[in-house]
Amino acid sequence: MNSLVKYYLEIADSALILSHRLAENSSNGPFLEEDLACTNVALDLIGMAESIYNEAAKIQADGSTGDDLAYRRSEWEYYNNVLSEQPNTDFAHLMVRQFFLDTYHYYLLTELSKSKNSFLAAVATKSLKEVTYHLRRSSEWMIRFGNGTDESLKRATDAVNNLWRYTEELFKASEADLDLRDKGISADLELIKKEWDAKVNEVFYLSNLKRPENQFQLFGGKDGKHSEHFGYILSEMQYLTNKYPEAQW
Amino acid sequence: MSNMENQGPLWEVFIQSKAGQPFKHAGSVHGYDKEMAIENARDVYTRRGEGIALWVVPSSEIVAVSASESNSFFEPADDKIYRHPTFYTLPEGVKQM
Numbered sequence: 297m298n299s300l301v302k303y304y305l306e307i308a309d310s311a312l313i314l315s316h317r318l319a320e321n322s323s324n325g326p327f328l329e330e331d332l333a334c335t336n337v338a339l340d341l342i343g344m345a346e347s348i349y350n351e352a353a354k355i356q357a358d359g360s361t362g363d364d365l366a367y368r369r370s371e372w373e374y375y376n377n378v379l380s381e382q383p384n385t386d387f388a389h390l391m392v393r394q395f396f397l398d399t400y401h402y403y404l405l406t407e408l409s410k411s412k413n414s415f416l417a418a419v420a421t422k423s424l425k426e427v428t429y430h431l432r433r434s435s436e437w438m439i440r441f442g443n444g445t446d447e448s449l450k451r452a453t454d455a456v457n458n459l460w461r462y463t464e465e466l467f468k469a470s471e472a473d474l475d476l477r478d479k480g481i482s483a484d485l486e487l488i489k490k491e492w493d494a495k496v497n498e499v500f501y502l503s504n505l506k507r508p509e510n511q512f513q514l515f516g517g518k519d520g521k522h523s524e525h526f527g528y529i530l531s532e533m534q535y536l537t538n539k540y541p542e543a544q545w
Numbered sequence: 546m547s548n549m550e551n552q553g554p555l556w557e558v559f560i561q562s563k564a565g566q567p568f569k570h571a572g573s574v575h576g577y578d579k580e581m582a583i584e585n586a587r588d589v590y591t592r593r594g595e596g597i598a599l600w601v602v603p604s605s606e607i608v609a610v611s612a613s614e615s616n617s618f619f620e621p622a623d624d625k626i627y628r629h630p631t632f633y634t635l636p637e638g639v640k641q642m
Contacts, residue, residue, distance in 0.1 A: 327575060329575055329588065336592065432584075
């Protein structure tokens with residue numbers, strides 16, 4: 297596969313799957329305002345994914361569309377990070393996952409806005425405004441969890457401990473990524489890792505949270521290897537396209 | 546929607562649509578703190594480009610005229626039409642009154 301298409305899919309798939317998880321929370325939020333806020337974030341992410349899918353389809357030039365890429369691939373053909381597919385176990389899990397990925401997206405898009413690839417630079421610049429707000433919101437929630445009740449601190453701690461094992465993958469470059477790095481197209485993940493660490497440490501400090509000591513990490517999303525949850529996500533997400541292949545909207 | 550009773554205090558939301566325009570009451574939101582209130586206000590009331598500035602005010606801090614007092618507050622103004630500038634023609638340049 298063309299390196300550029302693969303790199304586009306890594307970014308777009310992660311945004312799409314995270315967006316789907318947030319959309320699952322629609323009508324299940326703790327209260328109306330939070331419900332709307334979550335779906336707003338989901339819409340921002342799907343907007344970013346859509347424009348990248350359309351561009352990837354254009355490069356592939358095999359007659360497939362952005363929608364085909366989003367909805368008509370098999371499990372091992374999605375390259376999203378495994379963190380984005382982790383379930384909404386409780387509100388703390390949803391928000392800790394969001395905080396980790398918002399922080400990642402913020403620094404990733406900051407770097408990509410300087411990419412030599414003008415399409416990526418434009419998408420990154422546009423989405424960065426949205427992600428800046430997402431990060432502000434999820435950071436505030438982390439701080440609120442940590443300084444709220446014993447229960448909120450415990451739930452946030454559990455979520456951090458459960459999700460930490462998927463964070464290192466964000467910074468492990470795929471072959472496509474490294475291939476594009478030399479051309480000034482993809483973002484330097486080592487640099488982003490440093491910034492991510494600094495931001496997470498800062499927010500953890502304000503939230504009375506600790507970085508987990510267990511260093512065990514899971515990888516695979518960028519190679520199309522996913523967690524057990526992923527098949528369920530696809531079967532729900534692709535239900536409509538499978539049942540009504542010619543559906544239009 | 547669980548925990549309806551536990552969604553934090555109420556805040557009133559005011560939006561300014563353009564620079565120089567007055568802030569208008571848009572509705573209310575729940576929020577545990579100032580940050581959450583202004584973020585919720587942004588997500589609930591400004592998704593479609595409604596404004597360029599936003600205020601939230603704790604609803605409990607708003608002083609209102611009670612229904613029983615409203616007659617003495619407002620009715621005396623009803624029969625004093627000479628207080629309205631309706632006897633003047635507005636110059637053409639005036640867009641808002």
